Amino acid sequence: xxxxxxxxxxxxxQGSPPWLLDWLEEExxxxxxxxxxxxxxxxxxxxxxxxxxxxxxxxxxxxxFADSTGYRTDAERHGYGLVYTDTWVECPGASWxxxxxxxxxxxxxxxxxxxxxxxPDANAYAGWAGKRLPTEAEWELAARxxxxxxxxxxxxxxxxxxxxxxxxxxxxxxLEEWRKWWLAAVERSGPMxxxxxxxxxxxxxxxxxxxxxxxxxxxxxxxxxxxxYAGATACDPSVRMxxxxxxxxxxxxxxxxxxxxxxxxxxxxxxxxxxxxxxxxRCAKDAQSE
Amino acid sequence: MVTIVLPTGxxxxxxxxxxxxxxxxxxxxxxxxxxxxxxxxxxxPETELLRYINYCVDDxxxxxxxxxxxxxxxxxxxxxxxxxxxx
Numbered sequence: 001x002x003x004x005x006x007x008x009x010x011x012x013x014q015g016s017p018p019w020l021l022d023w024l025e026e027e028x029x030x031x032x033x034x035x036x037x038x039x040x041x042x043x044x045x046x047x048x049x050x051x052x053x054x055x056x057x058x059x060x061x062x063x064x065f066a067d068s069t070g071y072r073t074d075a076e077r078h079g080y081g082l083v084y085t086d087t088w089v090e091c092p093g094a095s096w097x098x099x100x101x102x103x104x105x106x107x108x109x110x111x112x113x114x115x116x117x118x119x120p121d122a123n124a125y126a127g128w129a130g131k132r133l134p135t136e137a138e139w140e141l142a143a144r145x146x147x148x149x150x151x152x153x154x155x156x157x158x159x160x161x162x163x164x165x166x167x168x169x170x171x172x173x174x175l176e177e178w179r180k181w182w183l184a185a186v187e188r189s190g191p192m193x194x195x196x197x198x199x200x201x202x203x204x205x206x207x208x209x210x211x212x213x214x215x216x217x218x219x220x221x222x223x224x225x226x227x228x229y230a231g232a233t234a235c236d237p238s239v240r241m242x243x244x245x246x247x248x249x250x251x252x253x254x255x256x257x258x259x260x261x262x263x264x265x266x267x268x269x270x271x272x273x274x275x276x277x278x279x280x281x282r283c284a285k286d287a288q289s290e
Numbered sequence: 291m292v293t294i295v296l297p298t299g300x301x302x303x304x305x306x307x308x309x310x311x312x313x314x315x316x317x318x319x320x321x322x323x324x325x326x327x328x329x330x331x332x333x334x335p336e337t338e339l340l341r342y343i344n345y346c347v348d349d350x351x352x353x354x355x356x357x358x359x360x361x362x363x364x365x366x367x368x369x370x371x372x373x374x375x376x377x
Contacts, residue, residue, distance in 0.1 A: 035298050038376055082342060082373070087330045090341060219374070226375075235376075237305050238297035241346045242375040249374070260377055267377035274342050274373040 002061065004051040005210050006287060007138070012146040013042040014137055015229050016264040020150070028173040029259050034236055039264045042148075043229040045137040049287035052134055052142045054211050055198035056218055056282045057125060060110035062096060062117070065125050074118040074273040081116040082276035083191045084255070086183060091191075099277045100192035111197040113218040113280040119247055119271035122221045122281040134284035136224035136248040136266075143215075143251070144263035145208030151262060152207035152214045161205035162215035163196040163254045164261055172257050182255075193218075193277040194254040207263075211282075215261040218280035219249045219269070226268040239268060247271045253278040292362050294321050295369040299377070300331060311364040314347070314357050315339055318368075332370070344371040 016039045025033050065071060073095055075081035081094035083101055093102040096116040099109075106112075117125070126132050134142070143152050151157065159166050166172050169181035185194070199212045207214045214220075226246040228235065246268035252261030255278050259265070269279065294309040294317070309321045319337055322329040334340055345352045345360075346369040352360050362368055 030302070032298055032303055035376065088340075088342070090334065236298045237295050238369055238371050239376040241295075241349075241351075241369045242344075242371050245344075245351060246375060252377075256377075265377065268375040270342070270344060270371075270373040276373070 002053040002055050002057065002282070004285070005054050005142070006051050007047075007049065007142055007209050009047060009049040009287075010141070010146055011044060011046050012141055013148070014045045014140055014264075015039050015042040017042055017148060020264070024259060027259065029257060030173070030175050031259070034234065036265075037233055037235045038228060038239055039266050040233060041230050045141070047137050047141055050134070050138050050284050051287055052138065052209070052211060052284040053131075053282040056113035056213055056220060056280045058111050058198055059096065059106045059114045062114040062125060063110070065128050069128060071121075071124055071128075073116065073121045073275070075116045075275050078273065082274070084182070084277070085186060085191050086179075088276075094277065100190050104190065104192055109195070112195040113198055113213065115193050115195065115218055115277045115280050116275045117221075117280060118273045118275040119221055119269065120273060121275065125281075126283045129283055131283035131285045133221055133223040133281060136222045136250065138284055139220065139222050139250045140263055142209050142211050143207045149208070149263060151258075152211070153205060157258050158204065159258075161201050162217070162261055163194070163200065163213070164216040164252065164256050164258060165254065166258060167216075167254070168194060178257070191277070196254070214251050214263070216252055216256065217254055218251070219253045219267065219278055220251045221269065221279070221281040222248045222250055224248045242268045242270075245270075249279065291364060292317065293367040295367060296328065297370065297372055297375065300328065300372075309362075309368065311362055311366075314345060314352060314360040314362055314368070317362045318345075342373045344373070345369070346371065
């Protein structure tokens, strides 16, 4: 089972400072300022001491859980998982056991993060492991510490420190470039998730508290219901309707640009049983008293 | 007339579009016919609503099992919510 790292109780400012949105607007990236508004304003968070997994849960760890309990994921029960080909498709037979759809396997992927796990699946594993999902505030604190930093290792992008789409395609500045890369990748080797073994970027990519893969590899579920840091924040109207209904996911994935794998980046996931080939999780637990 | 709201991430900026009242699946199919660039984000190969997309009519999330019977009255707003919203 994954090594856990201890994070002491502290208070910190969660979210992004105003200059970060100015910077995003100036950068050569395709998304409008409004898209990132939900990570502002910074909000003081008091966090109790906790422990968090150094790595996302792997295929091998999830297999141990499924084998010992007979657990079937939502994707297995529903008969499909979401896979991106030239758009998101409900791929029959796609699950954590066949992450790219029928005919794909996880042989050799035992040390990769598990994917196609829904929010209920992640909670079921965490309960079995005697743990829980981290809250959003815990996740961000574990990723960047009490002092703001854009990525787990600092404020300078380093493509050799995280598994993102730029690992394969080089620097990306437009959705068209991303699409060109992905369609060529699917043509070559099918729609398998481009995950990497957990800890591949250990050292250079370590977070403030020593966690790995907090930027990229897989999106990670948190326990926190989606909400705004300040109710008056103007945000995307579709995101606004997800508030109170979805759960926050963090960290971005192998599918994303550098801008979507920032420590303060938020995305909101439907917790009602949906999963995809880019979504995984890591666990946390309350700190043991000494 | 109804208002159909799409995620900014789909459109690059604009969020509101016009649609016509009726049963939710028909509202979405007609919208996809008039805006084919969004068709595959909304509909499967048999023009069925994709299961993983969520819809709110005004402030109410429409349960998946109730989509086919849900009426979108004139003057209301249909918000399309992807399973991963924002980001």
